[in-house]
Amino acid sequence: MAAAARCSSEFQMCENVAKQRSVKVEMNKERPSSGHVFHFQTQVQRHMEIWGLCEGLTIRSRCRWDYTASVITHPTAPPPSIHTYTHMGRVAKLCRSEKRSSGASRQSVLLETSFRIQPAPNTFVARSWMNFLMRDPVIQGSSMAYHPFIPHRGPEFAMSAMLGHQPPFFPALALPPSGSLSLPGALGKPIMDQLMGAAETGLHFSSLGHQAAAAHLRPLKTLEPEEEVEDDPKVHLEAKELWELFHKKGTEMVITKSGRRMFPPFKVRCTGLDKKAKYILLMDIVAADDCRYKFHNSRWMVAGKADPEMPKRMYIHPDSPATGEQWMSKVVNFHKLKLTNNISDKHGFVSSTNTILNSMHKYQPRFHIVRANDILKLPYSTFRTYVFPETDFIAVTAYQNDKITQLKIDHNPFAKGFRDTGNGRREKRKQLALQSMRSYEEQQKRENGASDDSSGEQAPFKCFGQASSPAVSTVGPPHLKDFCDSDEDSDDESKDGHHIKDGPDSSKISTTTEDGKDHEASPAKGHPFKNSDTSSRMRDSSGSRTEKSQADSRQSPVTVISSTTRSAEDLKSPSLDPPKTDECSRSIGKDSFMPLSVQTDSAHMGHSHLHNFGFPTGLTGQQFFNHLGSAHPFLLHPSQFNMGGAFSNMAAGMGPLLAAVSTAGVNTMDTASMASSPQGLTGAPGLPFHLQQHVLASQGIAMSPFGSLFPYPYTYMAAAAAASSAASSSVHRHPFLNAVRPRLRYSPYSLPMTVPDSTLLTTAMSSMAGTGADLKGDGIVPVSPGVTLDSTSEVTSHSSTISSGSVSMSPKTCAEKDAANELQSIQRLVSGLDSNQDRPRSGSP
DNA sequence: TCTCACACCTTTGAAGTGG
DNA sequence: CCACTTCAAAGGTGTGAGA
Numbered sequence: 106m107a108a109a110a111r112c113s114s115e116f117q118m119c120e121n122v123a124k125q126r127s128v129k130v131e132m133n134k135e136r137p138s139s140g141h142v143f144h145f146q147t148q149v150q151r152h153m154e155i156w157g158l159c160e161g162l163t164i165r166s167r168c169r170w171d172y173t174a175s176v177i178t179h180p181t182a183p184p185p186s187i188h189t190y191t192h193m194g195r196v197a198k199l200c201r202s203e204k205r206s207s208g209a210s211r212q213s214v215l216l217e218t219s220f221r222i223q224p225a226p227n228t229f230v231a232r233s234w235m236n237f238l239m240r241d242p243v244i245q246g247s248s249m250a251y252h253p254f255i256p257h258r259g260p261e262f263a264m265s266a267m268l269g270h271q272p273p274f275f276p277a278l279a280l281p282p283s284g285s286l287s288l289p290g291a292l293g294k295p296i297m298d299q300l301m302g303a304a305e306t307g308l309h310f311s312s313l314g315h316q317a318a319a320a321h322l323r324p325l326k327t328l329e330p331e332e333e334v335e336d337d338p339k340v341h342l343e344a345k346e347l348w349e350l351f352h353k354k355g356t357e358m359v360i361t362k363s364g365r366r367m368f369p370p371f372k373v374r375c376t377g378l379d380k381k382a383k384y385i386l387l388m389d390i391v392a393a394d395d396c397r398y399k400f401h402n403s404r405w406m407v408a409g410k411a412d413p414e415m416p417k418r419m420y421i422h423p424d425s426p427a428t429g430e431q432w433m434s435k436v437v438n439f440h441k442l443k444l445t446n447n448i449s450d451k452h453g454f455v456s457s458t459n460t461i462l463n464s465m466h467k468y469q470p471r472f473h474i475v476r477a478n479d480i481l482k483l484p485y486s487t488f489r490t491y492v493f494p495e496t497d498f499i500a501v502t503a504y505q506n507d508k509i510t511q512l513k514i515d516h517n518p519f520a521k522g523f524r525d526t527g528n529g530r531r532e533k534r535k536q537l538a539l540q541s542m543r544s545y546e547e548q549q550k551r552e553n554g555a556s557d558d559s560s561g562e563q564a565p566f567k568c569f570g571q572a573s574s575p576a577v578s579t580v581g582p583p584h585l586k587d588f589c590d591s592d593e594d595s596d597d598e599s600k601d602g603h604h605i606k607d608g609p610d611s612s613k614i615s616t617t618t619e620d621g622k623d624h625e626a627s628p629a630k631g632h633p634f635k636n637s638d639t640s641s642r643m644r645d646s647s648g649s650r651t652e653k654s655q656a657d658s659r660q661s662p663v664t665v666i667s668s669t670t671r672s673a674e675d676l677k678s679p680s681l682d683p684p685k686t687d688e689c690s691r692s693i694g695k696d697s698f699m700p701l702s703v704q705t706d707s708a709h710m711g712h713s714h715l716h717n718f719g720f721p722t723g724l725t726g727q728q729f730f731n732h733l734g735s736a737h738p739f740l741l742h743p744s745q746f747n748m749g750g751a752f753s754n755m756a757a758g759m760g761p762l763l764a765a766v767s768t769a770g771v772n773t774m775d776t777a778s779m780a781s782s783p784q785g786l787t788g789a790p791g792l793p794f795h796l797q798q799h800v801l802a803s804q805g806i807a808m809s810p811f812g813s814l815f816p817y818p819y820t821y822m823a824a825a826a827a828a829s830s831a832a833s834s835s836v837h838r839h840p841f842l843n844a845v846r847p848r849l850r851y852s853p854y855s856l857p858m859t860v861p862d863s864t865l866l867t868t869a870m871s872s873m874a875g876t877g878a879d880l881k882g883d884g885i886v887p888v889s890p891g892v893t894l895d896s897t898s899e900v901t902s903h904s905s906t907i908s909s910g911s912v913s914m915s916p917k918t919c920a921e922k923d924a925a926n927e928l929q930s931i932q933r934l935v936s937g938l939d940s941n942q943d944r945p946r947s948g949s950p
Numbered sequence: 951t952c953t954c955a956c957a958c959c960t961t962t963g964a965a966g967t968g969g
Numbered sequence: 970c971c972a973c974t975t976c977a978a979a980g981g982t983g984t985g986a987g988a
Contacts (some may be wrong), residue, residue: 359982359983365982501982502951502953502985503984510984517983519960519982520959520983521958521982524984716984
């Protein structure tokens, strides 16, 4: 305690005063008051000695600086409100320019921060978290929390080895048993409380070491998640039919430097949550395999081994945390998540909402439900992970598959200008088509004796569409608002409009799919979601549920096998054309695409996966990695979270929290010691008390998502994500991953010594979507009670709109143009080229 | 394979208008 | 005040040329 207290320091930013200890802080700020632009420049010069932690230790000055700064707007500020940066090196610069929208206007925020760090001999800064709290667009208050003494040895361990020198630049870091072990969960709230208080009084810079140290000593129990009322979350993918439609053709997602939204948008609807309990909903995108692809001969083929994986982030839904009732009342939309191939924007950091992907690689979005009323508890909470195989995609910088392009154009409202009815550059296509069909057209004209503008324009397209671009349509797309709606869509849809609104669209899309058959009888249209949910389960799961239970009973706990054991076949499997991909997924993993519990047994994690985690291959064989046998922790690093919501203030405290968690990420503890009781662990030789604690707490591995791209591990990989990532990525390769496990109850304080299950990440895998009607009907087969993927609402809307869709087609025949389109659609249906492409557009006159 | 400017589109929110 | 309309700006699309 005393040691910890000695670490504390206080300093006022405004006065550039270093008050105590050997901490010197100099900060300059500029705050132009004009307009809504806020320019903040900070320079921090620190000479630090970590008294408490370093007492009795000689720490070489050859240390590395890992600065993680979280920029957090005030909770009342509009989203996006959190930007998380990780910096390493002597000088780091933060700069961000972002336009935001608020209730009144859009504001630009430019934050520029630079740190100059000069470590004194025998000094090290283990880890720092810089939390900027911005009051409002004009920034009336700001504060920084600086937590200087959280030991940091996770990624550095790997990094050091990567650089060819011995890792332990934090050798045998021993803390007093009572000492400054940082227990992440206890830190955030006090820190944020102080931050918020500071924010009230204007710019303020304070070190919260003392408070943090005090917080460290909180009883572990305070970090325990509250007693949970049993819940049974079910998640179903919205616009599933659309996803399936894209999936059938081998979905591609364009990634750009500035970030591109996903289309179809990733939206889910949750049920079965505890209404009163609070949940945090997250999404991330993980590599589906370790292959690089190329589009050759109109098909996606494996083009080699995957490039080093980009740092992955968890995107926390901006509304998090919210009560189960709130979540269930709306569609959870992650449309703000953007895909990019740019690890840093022009300002040198990654947008908080961007997820970095590698082009020509396959990815799998995942959805996580975490029951926690506080972001700070995230690392200690249960992760329920839901994977919808139909949502996987290949990231591209430019579309490769024309069919996908056409689908996007036809369904994405923002691409309306490229539809045949538009005047965009597709006119050129028209001209091409016109040229190629000129003779036919002229012949028709001659036969008809008179020319019809519309028909003259349509005829070529009809043929063109049939011939080479079945998706070409002159008919408007479904109501795409559903697929590209705003935040409020959740609420709007929740009113029940969702199904009605979404239904027709879905039905239009799915009318001709095999899945549609499954939905015909659904009576749930117009019913409250829960009802429809139930009914769908009765129906949708009548078969699937049986299957589910069967699966439950017949399947064994999943283990993620090391990818190194993959056969050449496995590697080749991804080589497919779009349908083949589908097929492959089905054949390999589809049967296994039941709600999936993934045992993240490190013993099964091979180099490939570790590689994905960013560890140098050479490290994967180290003892360190062999200690994960019991389970992978949920290592959550703030920099991994993309948070757009106002809740972000809470995340400010996550820095230390997560850092502390990560402390345990890399440890030298062997499995045996881990298997012992916590008390026993305290005495584990060679393992500092705090590390032991963290091992207990998180049993974490820390990883550098940057992989070998960067010498420094910029961020941690959430173990949860990593584990499930491995799981999900393995899903495609390991048919036996379909085993069903109870959801993972991850608690750092209740070690599942002999029951690895308890620390397992539960991954619910929805069964492969639609294309495999033989497998699971509509594609989602709930297997695990906790992870049932309910597609009821879609089923409902589906069936209900099937008829409406077909009915709506008739009126269109009044117009000749529409008739042509109609014919075109019918032809497509008949030909089966693009059965899902029909766009009856019932609302059109 | 990637980047960029571009045209075209939707979305958003402020301003204006009328009851 | 409220509801509605109008307008402009922001921002999301795919395209296609060029690197």
